[in-house]
Amino acid sequence: MIDLRSDTLTKPTPAMRRAMADAEVGDDVYGEDPSVRSLEEQVADLFGHQAALFMPSGSMANLIGVGLVVEPGREVLCESRAHIMRAELGAHGALGGITSRTWSHPQGHLDRDAITDLFAPELPHLVSTAAISVENTHNFAGGTIQPVQDLVWLGEFASSRGLSVHLDGARIWNAHVSTQVPLGEYGRHADVMSVCLSKGLGAPAGSILLASAERIDRARIVRKRLGGGMRQVGILAAAGLIALTHLERLNLDHENAKLLAAACGVDPDSVESNIVIVPTADAASMVSEAAANGVRISAVGARIVRLVTHMDISVQDARTAAHRLSRLMPS
Ligand SMILES: *Cc1c(COP(=O)(O)O)cnc(C)c1O
Numbered sequence: 001m002i003d004l005r006s007d008t009l010t011k012p013t014p015a016m017r018r019a020m021a022d023a024e025v026g027d028d029v030y031g032e033d034p035s036v037r038s039l040e041e042q043v044a045d046l047f048g049h050q051a052a053l054f055m056p057s058g059s060m061a062n063l064i065g066v067g068l069v070v071e072p073g074r075e076v077l078c079e080s081r082a083h084i085m086r087a088e089l090g091a092h093g094a095l096g097g098i099t100s101r102t103w104s105h106p107q108g109h110l111d112r113d114a115i116t117d118l119f120a121p122e123l124p125h126l127v128s129t130a131a132i133s134v135e136n137t138h139n140f141a142g143g144t145i146q147p148v149q150d151l152v153w154l155g156e157f158a159s160s161r162g163l164s165v166h167l168d169g170a171r172i173w174n175a176h177v178s179t180q181v182p183l184g185e186y187g188r189h190a191d192v193m194s195v196c197l198s199k200g201l202g203a204p205a206g207s208i209l210l211a212s213a214e215r216i217d218r219a220r221i222v223r224k225r226l227g228g229g230m231r232q233v234g235i236l237a238a239a240g241l242i243a244l245t246h247l248e249r250l251n252l253d254h255e256n257a258k259l260l261a262a263a264c265g266v267d268p269d270s271v272e273s274n275i276v277i278v279p280t281a282d283a284a285s286m287v288s289e290a291a292a293n294g295v296r297i298s299a300v301g302a303r304i305v306r307l308v309t310h311m312d313i314s315v316q317d318a319r320t321a322a323h324r325l326s327r328l329m330p331s
Contacts, residue, residue, distance in 0.1 A: 001294055001295070001296060002294060002295050002296070002320060003296045003312075004296060004297050004307040004308055004313065004321060005297060005306075005308065007171075007200045007253070007308045007310035007311075008198060009312065010198075010200070010201075010202040010310050010311045010312050011202070011312060012202060015242050016202065016203065016204070016242045016243070019239060019242050020235050020238045020239050023035045023237070024234060025232035026234065028054070028229070028230055028231060028232070028233045029224065029229040029230070029231060033233060033237065035234030035235075035237040035241065036234050038237070039052075039208070039240045039244075040053065040208065043195065043210065043244070044210060046183045046184070047183050047186065047187025048184040048187045050211070050216070051210070051211065051216035051217075052208050052210050052216065053209045053216050053219050054206060054207075054230075054236075055207045055209055055223065056205060056206070057207060058168075058170045058194055058196045058207040059087075059088045059089075060223070060228050061194035061209040062083070062084050062168055062194050063095060063096060064209060064223060064226070065166055065192045065193065065194050065211070066092055066096065066098065066131065066133065067098070067222065068192050068215045070092075070096070070098045070164075071098075072096065072098060073097060074128050074129070075098060075101060075127045075128065075130065076098060076100050076132070076166065077101055077115060077119070077132045077133070078102055078133040078135070079103060079109075079135065079138065079141070080103065081104075081108060081139075081140035081141055082102070082108075083168055083170065084133055084135075084168060085102060086140060098130075101118055105141075107138070107142075108135065108138030108140070108141025108142075108144050108146075109150060110150040110154055112150075112153060115154075115157065116157070119161055119163075129163060130163065130164065131158075131163055131165065132154060132158055132164075132165055132166070133168060134154060134165065134166070134168070135167075135168040136168070136171070136175050137175050137273045137275070140277075140300055140306075141277070142272075142275050142276065142277035143171065143174065143271070143273035143276075143308075144272050144273075145174075145175045145272045146175070148179075148185065151186070151189040152189065155188075158191075164191040165189060165190050165192075166192050167186070167190035167192075168194055169186065169193050170194065170195065170199060170207070171199060171200065171273065171274075172193075172195050173201060173247050173250055174250050174274055175273065176247065177247055177250045178251070178272060178273055187210065190210075192209070192210065192215060194208065195208050195210070197239070197243045200310050201243035201244075201246070201311070202239075202243060202246075202310075203239040204239055205236050206236050206239070249311065250274065253273075253274035253310055254272075254309075255315075256274075256313055256315060256317075256318035257271050257273065257274050257275065257276050258271050259318050259319065259322050260276050260322050262322070263321075263323070263329070264278045264325055265278070265329050266278055274308060274309045275306060275307070276308075277300070280304070280305055281330075282302075283300075283302055283303055283305050284302075287299050287305060289328050290325060293324045293325075293328065295321045295324050295325055
């Protein structure tokens with residue numbers, strides 16, 4: 001079985017398992033885990049943010065991160081298929097007390113006109129906009145990369161309106177290796193951001209929230225309040241530190257994704273990272289036909305399937321999967 005459902009499926013590498021076994025640890029709720037502190041410092045430096053906080057999951061990093069810049073009763077604007085909208089089980093409304101409105105863009109990019117029109121200033125009778133969230137790469141749009149000039153525009157727009165920018169950078173690493181835009185440049189355009197270590201980079205768990213020192217101090221309290229204060233979690237941070245050493249291997253995933261796209265009738269040039277979105281007549285039946293042919297893929301809509309390449313998919317696996325899937329495509 002070749003499993004292309006998600007890049008979260010990766011298993012920790014032998015080097016990660018050794019680092020985990022040997023990790024120096026302490027009680028992270030006391031701020032005394034050296035491996036966690038080292039990981040937080042390194043990631044903060046990479047993105048040019050003052051401070052960082054290790055999180056059990058990307059969803060918690062986004063919940064707390066958006067909450068740092070949007071008070072209950074105010075709104076965040078984002079693209080209609082954003083992970084914070086679709087895939088966090090309504091946490092931002094259910095737990096954060098915030099509302100949202102969305103724009104739609106075929107590639108999940110910013111829509112400058114729509115954002116300008118959506119923006120709502122503080123008035124006594126309308127929900128006011130507090131932040132704009134952008135996802136890079138954009139998962140459900142097919143791993144698409146936000147053009148830097150849009151991020152520059154967003155930063156200027158947000159500061160002119162007194163808004164904050166939240167970046168869901170679960171796969172910002174993929175954007176970075178593909179575009180060669182420095183991580184610090186991506187970090188510069190966000191007030192608060194999250195990055196994930198357990199997707200294509202292969203760590204077993206963990207995301208990092210990045211922001212100013214003052215905001216991270218507040219985030220530490222909220223994380224504990226939500227039950228996310230972990231103790232000798234340097235065991236996990238040790239794997240995260242190894243993850244940071246092999247960013248460049250993500251390029252292989254991107255090549256494999258193009259191979260799979262071609263087999264599924266999707267223009268390989270439209271594939272910007274490790275995710276391929278395939279329109280189909282009936283997603284559920286394509287998923288079961290693929291499984292019957294030894295390839296697991298996922299339905300992300302009634303007529304959309306998603307293929308994701310990752311560390312545990314070799315070039316040979318990608319070729320085999322491409323061959324099997326091509327036979328299922330309507331000619
Ligand atoms: C995976 C993902 C997250 C975080 O997911 P968790 O499973 O909670 O770690 C956040 N944003 C995007 C775009 C993702 O793909």
